[in-house]
Amino acid sequence: MEDKVLVCQDCGKEFIFTVGEQEFYKAKGFDNEPKRCKECRDKRKAQRRLREAEAPAAVE
Numbered sequence: 001m002e003d004k005v006l007v008c009q010d011c012g013k014e015f016i017f018t019v020g021e022q023e024f025y026k027a028k029g030f031d032n033e034p035k036r037c038k039e040c041r042d043k044r045k046a047q048r049r050l051r052e053a054e055a056p057a058a059v060e
Helices: 019-028 038-054
Strands: 004-007 014-017
Antiparallel strands (some): 004 014
16 A cells, blocks of 8 residues: 545645555545545534534524
């Protein structure tokens, strides 16, 4: 196994999918390679958290 160069689907930049990351994905049972670079993953995560914080709590 060796490092792979992937292209982020959001920003189009190339990023490295390291051997260590590939082993982690395999150990976790993830079949797909990452589609976003770390910066875009972090940005999406922050946006998702912001939306969740702004959303009113569900009424039961």
